[in-house]
Amino acid sequence: MIKLKKKIPLIDQHDQFGFYGNKFGGNYCAETMRKPIEDLSKLFEKLRKNRKFLKKRNHYFKHYLGGETPFFKLENLSRHLGGAQIWCKDVSAINGDAHKAYHATVNALICKESGKRYIAGDTGAGMFGKNLAMAAKKMNLKCKIFMGTKDISRQAPNVKFMRDAGAEVVPVDSGSKTLVDAVSECMRHYVSNCDNTHLAVGSAIGCNIFLKICAWSTSQISRELKKQLIEEFGEIPKLKLINVIGGGSSALGFWNEFIDYDKKHVELIGVEAKYAAPLSTNAKVAILHGAAQYCLTDKEGQIAETHSLSAGLDYPGSSPLHGLLKDSGRARYTNASDKEALAAFKLITKLEDIRPSLEPAHAWSECIRLAPKLKKNDVLVVNNCGKGYKDKKIYIEQLGYYPK
C-alpha cells in the first residue's frame, strides 16, 4: 500500500524522476522534449511562488472567468431520493462552462511568461479546446487545437466556438479518431515545434510537469468549496465528494484541499465511464502519453479502444495522480454506463435547474445510487463540472428531448 504524505500538496509528492509512489507518472518522452519540459518545470516552480503571477492568475479567475462558482443544496433531488442531503458545486457556471477554463487560462498565462507565441492543446469534449482558444485570443497567442474527427462531429458546438475564437482546429483521423489519438498528435506537434510552442495537455496526464500544471490550476475548485462549506456548515461536515473521471483533472481540483482529511470524514469517489474505466476495473499499469498510469490495454500491451457516449471520458488512461489516490486507498473509483448517465440527466433536469453535460451526468448517476442508502446528516457534494448544451444533440438523440 502506498502512503500519502501529509501536508505536502498531492502534485508535489513525486520523486526526482517524477514518479508518485515509485509507480505512477515519470517522464517517458523523446529526448527532444527533455529540455523543453525541464525549462517548463523550472518556470512553473518559479511562477507558483511568484506573488505577482498569483495575483495575475487570481485576477483572471475573478474578472475573466467570473469568480467563485456557486455551491447550493438540491432540495428537490434530496427529498426525492430520501437519504443524504445533496449539494452541487456548480463549476459549469464559470465563464467557459467547465473546469477546463482554469487549466486553459493558467496555461495561456504560463505560455505568455515563457515568451512563446504559439500554444497547442488536445481536446475530447471540446471544453479544453474551447477554453484554450478563448484564453489564447485574450492573451494574443496563436492557438492550435488537436481533436479526433469523431469528436469534432459529436461536439460540434464547441468546435464552432474554437474556430470563432480564431483557433486552428486540427482534425485527427488516426486510430480511434478520439481523444487518445488527439493527445498523441498534439504531442507529436510539440516534439516538432517545442522551440516556439507551449504544450497545454488537456488533462492531468502526460509527463510530470503537465499533470502538475493541470491539477494546480483546477485546485481553485476545492479552495472555493472549502470556504463555502465552512460558510454553510460552520465546519467541514462529514462529506462524500463525487466527481466524474476521464483523465481526472476536475476530480483532482475538486479534491485537492481535502486530501489530508481522513477518508471517514471526507470520502472521495471517482466515477468513470463503464467502457473507459481503468481505475474501477483493475486495469494494469501502462505507459501512455509520457506517464505510467492505470490504463486499458490488450494482452500485448497495445492501448485499448474505449467506448463512451461522452467524448470527454472516452480515454483509455487515467491521471497518474489517480493511480496514487487509488493505491493509497484515499479515493475509491466506480463507473456508470451511458444509460445510467442519461437516466441521471433525466432525473436531475426534471427536479432541478442544472443542465449537466454527459461527463458530470456520470457523477450524478453515482450520487443517485448512493443517496438513498445514506442518512440526512450525510452530505454528498457533486462537482457539476460541465454545461450540457454541448451535448444537446446527443441528449435529443438518446432521450428525445433537451429540457429548457
Next chain:
Amino acid sequence: MKNSINNAFKIAKKENRPALISYTVCGDNTKDKSLQILNSISKDLDIAEWGIPHNCPTADGKDIQNSSYRALQNGIRLNDIFNLVKKFKRIKPTKPIILMGYYQMIFNFGEKKFIQKCKASGVDGLIVVDLSFPDNKNFAKLCKKNSICFVQLIAPTTTVKRMREIIKSSHEMIYMISTISTTGSALKYSIKRIIKNYNVIKKIKPSKNVVIGFGITEKTISNLRSADGLVVGSAICREITRSLKDRQNPVTNVSKLVRKLKNKII
C-alpha cells in the same frame, strides 16, 4: 555475434563511407513480407533497425505510423518479432540487428524477460524512443550485462552538459536526432548546422559511433556522408506504402531504393 555493431562501423570506416542503417517496421505489411524486405536489403546495409509497432507512437510521423498500423492490423506480436529476428539471424548471422520501439511494449512484456528474449533471438541492440536519460540508466545496464547495445539518443535540444552525461553512459553507438521533429519530416536545419551538432558530440568522445537519423532521404543522404552512420527510416516506409498502393512488390522497390541510397554514400 559479440560486438557486431562495432564491426559494422569498422568495415564502413575502412571503406571510407558512413554505415548505412535502415529502419523498417517488423511485420509491415505482413510478417513474411517484412522478413523478405529485410533479407533483400541487408546486402546493402551495415546495420538493420526493426521497429516494434505500437499503436500510440507519439514520436513518429505519418510514414512510420502507417507502417506500424499495417503491421498491427496483420496481427504482429512481440513473440513473432523475436521469431523473425531469429530467422533473419539464421540467414545473415553477422548482420547486426537493432530493435526500436516504445517503452510500453517492453514494460508490458517485462524488462528482464524482454532482454532475455532479445539475447536468445540474436538482437544486437535496442533503441527505446521514450526511455530517455537518466531514466534509462538501469535498463541500459541490464542491456550491457547481456551484451546488448543500448543506443542513447541525443537531440538538437540536448544541452552540452547533458550530452556529456549521456555519452558517458552510452554504449558503442549513439543516435543523433538531426532536427526538432518527429520521424520523417523534412530537415529543418541546414546541413552545416547538423554537421556542427554532430561534431560537438564527436569531440566529446571521438571513439563513439555516432549515427544521424530523422529526415534522411535520397536527397539529403550524400551531404551527411561524413557521419559514422546514417539512418533511413520514413523514406523506406513511404516506399512500402507507395508500392502497396500501386500494387507493386515492396521487396523489389525497397531494395532498389536502398541500393540507390548506398550508391550515394560510397
